[in-house]
Amino acid sequence: MKVLELAGVGKRFGALTALSNVTLDVEEGAIFGIIGPNGAGKSTLFNLLTAIYRWDEGSISIGGLSIAGLSTQRIARLGVSRTFQNLRLFGNASALANVMVGEHVLLEANVLDSLLNTGRERRERTEAEKRARELLRFVGVSGVEEQFARNLSYGTQRRLEIARALAARPRLLLLDEPAAGLNSSEKHELVSLIRAIRDGGTTVLLIEHDMGLVMNLCERIAVLDYGEKIAEGEPREIREHPRVIEAYLGAPA
Amino acid sequence: MHEFLAQLANGVELGAIYALIALGYTLVYGILELINFAHGDVYTFGSFVALGIFVGLRAAGVLHGAGLILGIAAALIAAIIASALLNAGIERLAYRRLRKAPRLAPLITAIGVSFMLENLIELWQGSAPVPFPNVIPNPQLHIGALEVGVQQIVVVALAIVTMVTLHFFVQRSKLGKAMRAVAQDRDAASLVGINVDRTIAITFLIAGALAGVAGFVGGVSFGSAWFLNGFGAGLRAFTAAVLGGIGNIAGAMLGGFLIGMLESFSTWLIGGQWSNVAVFSVLILVLVFRPSGLLGETLPEKV
Amino acid sequence: MIYTYAFVAIAACVAIERFHNRRAKATIVLILAAFLAIAPRFYGNDAVFSVLADAAVYVMLALGLNIVVGFAGLLDLGYAAFFAIGAYTYGMLASPQFGLHLPFWVLLFLAAALAALFGALLGAPTLRLHGDYLAIVTLGFGEIVPQIFQNLTKYTGGPNGIAALDVPTFFGHSFGASVMPYYYIALVGIAAALWISRNLRESRLGRAWMAIREDELAAKHAGIDVLRSKLAAFAIGASFSGIGGVLFAAKLALVSPDLFGFQVSVLIVSMLVLGGMGNIVGVVVGSLLLTIVNSALLPQINSLVDATFHTTVDLSNLHFLIYGAILVGIMLFRPEGLLPNRERRAELHHAGEAAGDA
Ligand SMILES: Nc1ncnc2c1ncn2[C@@H]1O[C@H](COP(=O)(O)OP(=O)(O)O)[C@@H](O)[C@H]1O
Ligand SMILES: [Mg+2]
Numbered sequence: 001m002k003v004l005e006l007a008g009v010g011k012r013f014g015a016l017t018a019l020s021n022v023t024l025d026v027e028e029g030a031i032f033g034i035i036g037p038n039g040a041g042k043s044t045l046f047n048l049l050t051a052i053y054r055w056d057e058g059s060i061s062i063g064g065l066s067i068a069g070l071s072t073q074r075i076a077r078l079g080v081s082r083t084f085q086n087l088r089l090f091g092n093a094s095a096l097a098n099v100m101v102g103e104h105v106l107l108e109a110n111v112l113d114s115l116l117n118t119g120r121e122r123r124e125r126t127e128a129e130k131r132a133r134e135l136l137r138f139v140g141v142s143g144v145e146e147q148f149a150r151n152l153s154y155g156t157q158r159r160l161e162i163a164r165a166l167a168a169r170p171r172l173l174l175l176d177e178p179a180a181g182l183n184s185s186e187k188h189e190l191v192s193l194i195r196a197i198r199d200g201g202t203t204v205l206l207i208e209h210d211m212g213l214v215m216n217l218c219e220r221i222a223v224l225d226y227g228e229k230i231a232e233g234e235p236r237e238i239r240e241h242p243r244v245i246e247a248y249l250g251a252p253a
Numbered sequence: 254m255h256e257f258l259a260q261l262a263n264g265v266e267l268g269a270i271y272a273l274i275a276l277g278y279t280l281v282y283g284i285l286e287l288i289n290f291a292h293g294d295v296y297t298f299g300s301f302v303a304l305g306i307f308v309g310l311r312a313a314g315v316l317h318g319a320g321l322i323l324g325i326a327a328a329l330i331a332a333i334i335a336s337a338l339l340n341a342g343i344e345r346l347a348y349r350r351l352r353k354a355p356r357l358a359p360l361i362t363a364i365g366v367s368f369m370l371e372n373l374i375e376l377w378q379g380s381a382p383v384p385f386p387n388v389i390p391n392p393q394l395h396i397g398a399l400e401v402g403v404q405q406i407v408v409v410a411l412a413i414v415t416m417v418t419l420h421f422f423v424q425r426s427k428l429g430k431a432m433r434a435v436a437q438d439r440d441a442a443s444l445v446g447i448n449v450d451r452t453i454a455i456t457f458l459i460a461g462a463l464a465g466v467a468g469f470v471g472g473v474s475f476g477s478a479w480f481l482n483g484f485g486a487g488l489r490a491f492t493a494a495v496l497g498g499i500g501n502i503a504g505a506m507l508g509g510f511l512i513g514m515l516e517s518f519s520t521w522l523i524g525g526q527w528s529n530v531a532v533f534s535v536l537i538l539v540l541v542f543r544p545s546g547l548l549g550e551t552l553p554e555k556v
Numbered sequence: 557m558i559y560t561y562a563f564v565a566i567a568a569c570v571a572i573e574r575f576h577n578r579r580a581k582a583t584i585v586l587i588l589a590a591f592l593a594i595a596p597r598f599y600g601n602d603a604v605f606s607v608l609a610d611a612a613v614y615v616m617l618a619l620g621l622n623i624v625v626g627f628a629g630l631l632d633l634g635y636a637a638f639f640a641i642g643a644y645t646y647g648m649l650a651s652p653q654f655g656l657h658l659p660f661w662v663l664l665f666l667a668a669a670l671a672a673l674f675g676a677l678l679g680a681p682t683l684r685l686h687g688d689y690l691a692i693v694t695l696g697f698g699e700i701v702p703q704i705f706q707n708l709t710k711y712t713g714g715p716n717g718i719a720a721l722d723v724p725t726f727f728g729h730s731f732g733a734s735v736m737p738y739y740y741i742a743l744v745g746i747a748a749a750l751w752i753s754r755n756l757r758e759s760r761l762g763r764a765w766m767a768i769r770e771d772e773l774a775a776k777h778a779g780i781d782v783l784r785s786k787l788a789a790f791a792i793g794a795s796f797s798g799i800g801g802v803l804f805a806a807k808l809a810l811v812s813p814d815l816f817g818f819q820v821s822v823l824i825v826s827m828l829v830l831g832g833m834g835n836i837v838g839v840v841v842g843s844l845l846l847t848i849v850n851s852a853l854l855p856q857i858n859s860l861v862d863a864t865f866h867t868t869v870d871l872s873n874l875h876f877l878i879y880g881a882i883l884v885g886i887m888l889f890r891p892e893g894l895l896p897n898r899e900r901r902a903e904l905h906h907a908g909e910a911a912g913d914a
Contacts (some may be wrong), residue, residue, distance in 0.1 A: 076779035090770035105779035114759030365883025372876035
């Protein structure tokens with residue numbers, strides 16, 4: 001079963017071609033890596049998947065359903081969550097509140113419930129808060145529940161953002177350079193965290209620069225260069241692929 | 254037809270004043286992304302300074318012949334200097350500290366500065382409009398069916414000369430290039446050795462100077478100054494800047510003239526009490542449907 | 557006398573912010589409520605309660621605007637428009653203007669509904685705008701609405717407005733000339749506004765607003781319906797103002813377009829900024845302080861100065877300077893407002909166990 005299918009996708013910004021003719025399938029339950037030099041179009045791909053931008057050519061479906069014309073919010077409701085290359089936390093809110101926002105799509109309280117603090121609102125809040133605390137523990141940042149997100153250390157913020165994304169119980173999780181700026185022990189923990197996420201049933205699409213980490217973690221990898229997919233395969237194949245070596249590994253990372 | 258031409262001339266005159274004020278909004282917005290809400294009050298201040306000079310010189314009895322020409326020049330220059338310094342002072346004291354603050358903080362501060370200025374000008378000059386001394390002769394010219402005062406022509410000419418000068422200054426001069434660099438990317442500008450603080454300060458000086466010209470011109474052409482003038486004129490001019498495309502100098506001029514026309518013709522056709530509604534409707538429509546204005550361009554937000 | 561009441565109320569608010577303990581907070585709220593309800597029997601006069609009733613209306617307005625600005629982060633510079641809509645609802649439907657004399661109590665709710673409707677209608681065009689542009693569009697609406705009331709002379713009495721509005725009745729008893737009913741109604745109104753504000757802040761919708769305020773794009777990625785959430789903020793915020801407008805008009809027995817200009821919107825923004833945007837208790841303190849300064853302190857200093865120096869100084873001319881100085885001073889030196897947010901962390905800490913603290 002394919003969670004994500006891209007066929008011939010192209011995206012231009014004015015004269016600049018950020019992506020061209022990208023075709024890609026991601027199997028349910030995979031940890032799928034996307035690598036490529038800076039400016040290759042990796043983040044742009046994520047931005048197409050979450051409808052930040054509209055693509056110019058091709059088609060994209062999630063879970064067999066075309067996402068053409070769907071809004072960011074609708075796509076989130078289809079079970080796609082993401083983190084951002086440059087963190088986008090709710091800085092002036094507690095870590096707990098950040099994660100609880102992530103649970104938004106799971107809750108049913110409407111405006112009236114919220115106004116009147118009805119039983120449903122209270123019940124959902126209690127449950128949501130409990131789940132949020134568990135999630136923070138799961139990503140390994142318990143103890144900071146009540147602190148403002150902007151006051152947390154960088155590594156903690158990265159995990160908090162993952163917790164927020166997981167809070168929606170996504171089917172597909174998009175991680176944009178989650179290891180950027182982490183030290184090696186933090187990277188180790190990140191690897192086990194991502195495995196645990198996948199084992200929980202979430203497909204992971206991972207953009208990452210750290211080749212060791214990607215090779216170690218991903219079952220399949222696609223390589224982008226100047227907006228084109230120049231290779232796709234298992235880590236071993238990628239490592240030996242001549243175009244990849246030329247475009248990416250050739251230059252010492 | 255006669256009335257139409259008169260309204261047209263009137264609109265052009267109003268438009269010249271709004272365009273001058275609009276340039277100040279556009280320059281500052283271009284460089285700081287701040288709506289300098291107090292800009293309209295800097296304009297009011299310029300009017301009162303010009304008025305003060307006229308009153309003083311008239312009392313001294315020197316306003317005739319060559320003395321009149323010098324007097325007009327003195328009033329204009331005083332208005333320019335006073336407004337420029339006031340505007341730069343506001344930037345230094347109120348806005349500079351907030352460059353890295355959350356986005357709404359500078360706007361709220363600017364509204365606060367505007368209220369303070371309005372109140373201070375009221376304390377200084379009273380709450381009733383103050384008439385401008387009627388010292389500048391205004392012979393009427395007849396050009397076909399069009400009847401205009403020499404004053405109107407001078408006012409418009411002065412505004413256009415100012416705007417053209419500004420345009421070349423920003424496009425050609427070293428300072429103008431620095432301004433554009435800072436407007437595009439403050440950090441990059443600072444990396445290539447541009448003094449960002451100084452450039453911003455100079456932008457406020459220039460914007461204030463333009464408000465000073467407008468204050469002088471507006472005072473002469475409306476025949477009075479009032480402590481709350483800047484609120485209405487400022488919002489009209491801001492509307493003009495947005496209509497033309499904020500951050501865009503040619504846009505501010507275009508917008509100024511269009512809003513001047515709109516005010517003049519809406520007053521004529523549907524009554525002065527609706528002209529506010531007309532202008533604000535334009536403001537809302539532009540911001541909602543084409544926030545980049547007539548001459549601006551939009552870029553998608555980078556994520 | 558007025559200062560006694562104001563002082564007690566503000567002291568209680570500060571204490572509520574300081575204590576973390578839920579029970580202590582609840583106790584203070586109860587004591588304050590009892591004091592405000594009972595003390596007027598023994599202490600004070602009509603003049604004092606007139607000012608306090610006005611203050612209470614402003615507290616309601618500020619709490620309403622706080623939902624839009626403080627919670628959802630939408631700087632609304634035309635909030636007075638909804639105040640005007642509330643006031644004119646009463647002015648037009650409970651006066652000789654059309655010979656309609658609908659009951660005050662019905663109009664209270666009708667005005668809330670109408671204001672909410674207009675809140676959503678005028679909010680709708682701004683939904684895709686950000687920051688400054690949104691602020692300026694709301695300012696535009698804030699200028700247009702009173703102007704329309706002024707121009708539609710046939711229906712609204714034009715620049716003079718509508719006078720001789722009905723005196724409300726309560727189960728057949730006329731309010732008469734007393735201000736006490738307004739005082740008590742406004743107190744109940746504040747209590748309701750506080751309760752709703754607190755509910756909202758802790759709710760699913762409140763978290764959605766927080767997300768939109770902090771990072772709209774990330775909020776969308778969390779599946780939040782940004783447009784609907786914003787509309788809800790505009791509508792709910794405006795409804796408070798609609799109720800405030802009815803109270804205001806009924807008490808004054810008059811509406812006129814010049815009562816709802818930009819300066820009123822800025823006054824309410826100043827109250828929020830002074831107390832701390834988003835901070836419910838802070839907003840109450842900010843609005844109390846500013847109303848007391850406006851309607852009690854300035855006039856008193858005025859007469860004191862005049863009596864001492866045998867002059868006629870008009871300090872009521874200083875309102876703009878004061879609002880302006882508050883906006884500038886707070887933004888530059890204490891952007892979190894007078895009541896510091898230091899306690900907020902602790903307050904959040906107790907959010908789980910305490911659903912009942914304000
Ligand atoms: N909103 C945008 N407007 C213009 N160009 C953009 C925009 N977003 C990305 N780009 C350009 O598209 C190319 C790919 O960017 P990106 O997807 O961020 O690369 P990366 O692979 O490093 O994540 C870059 O050249 C970038 O400058
Ligand atoms: Mg990237």
